[in-house]
Amino acid sequence: MNPNLRQKLEVLAERREELERLLAEPDVIGDAARFRQLSREFSQLEPLAAALAAEAAAREDLATAQAMRADPELRELAEEEIQAASARLEELDAELLAHLVPKDPRDEGDLYLEVRAGTGGDEAAIFAGDLFRMYSRFAERQGWRVEVESANPGEHGGFKEVIARVEGRGAYSKLKFESGTHRVQRVPETESQGRIHTSAATVAIIAVEPEGEPVEINPADLKVDTFRSSGAGGQHVNKTDSAIRITHLPSGIVVESQTERSQHANRDKAMKRLAATLAERQAAQAAAAMAADRKLQVGSGDRSQRIRTYNYPQGRITDHRVEGLTLYDLPNVLDGGLDSLVERLQAEHQADELARLTGEG
DSSP states (O other): OHHHHHHHHHHHHHHHHHHHHTTHHHHHHHOOHHHHHHHHHHHHHHHHHHHHHHHHEEEEEEEEHHHHTTSGGGGHHHHHHHHHHHHHHHHHHHHHHHHSOOOOOOTTEEEEEEEEEEESHHHHHHHHHHHHHHHHHHHHHTTTEEEEEEEEEEBBBBBBEEEEEEEEHHHHHTTTTTOEEEEEEOOOOTTTTOOOOEEEEEEEEEEETTTOOOOOGGGGGGGEEEEEEOSTTTTHHSSSOOEEEETTTTTTEEEEESSSSHHHHHHHHHHHHHHHHHHHHHHHHHHHHHHHHHHTTTTTTSSSSEEEEEETTTTTETTTSSSSSESHHHHHHHHHHHHHHHHHHHHHHHHHHHHHHHHHO
């Protein structure tokens, strides 16, 4: 590891020690928000501290083994221990480099999932419904909570548009690479001649706005409309204009909420999603300015990029951003078995960040 990267590790280790002292101070303990923020930062640095301690132990083992090599009777044992300690140090070097990859503060938080039918008419809406079911099943397997905030059903099933909030630890870190255009190749149920059609749906993953980082929204920039909810809620929602549509005039972003019984509750939900969408757009613009060549377009909500193809006749899923990322496991993936894709995309992102980091170092 070069000296610049080693220095960065030392700075992080010093920060952890500083946090340990701060968390013991009465002023910090008495400030719940600050204590929570510092505790979160401390917990994020704990694995780094453990890796540094393991590295120090491995270096000590190596030095002891090298000293043993001078004794002819212990030379063979010393060589084995030198080899083991050296291999361990190589592993720890890679682990420590991984800890230098900048942490996205949004990773542990919740998200908004937006799925919209693209080209393909009724079949696109049905596919959008399949994608939403896939993410819902994946969330269920993770123990996350999914709450639909607005939905516009397709005429023959699925959704023209569905927006949900997904709540659970690490939700954003696992789904943030899903933004983009998803393409499906299959024979639609409405196709009488058995021809394969290609349709598409778009997905956007938007991080729920982190605590303590509010986006300033000028009320004068908002156009607020009320309308009669068509969602769940029984007869009550059909008798009152409780649903809310908010248009942010400078950006053109439109958000709706119709799942709550009261206009006030729907407005609150819509404003939270608007703030999250604006924050995500700002983050995407900053990321694009820093690295226009990012393959995974993390959290950009860029729905113009075709990222994945679901081929039903071959039972195949291909992610076009990562060379060789093809799985012949379509039924399992569509039933929520996204782990293989998620883990591969996370590893690819970490490799890209490490390459950038070592290039800088």
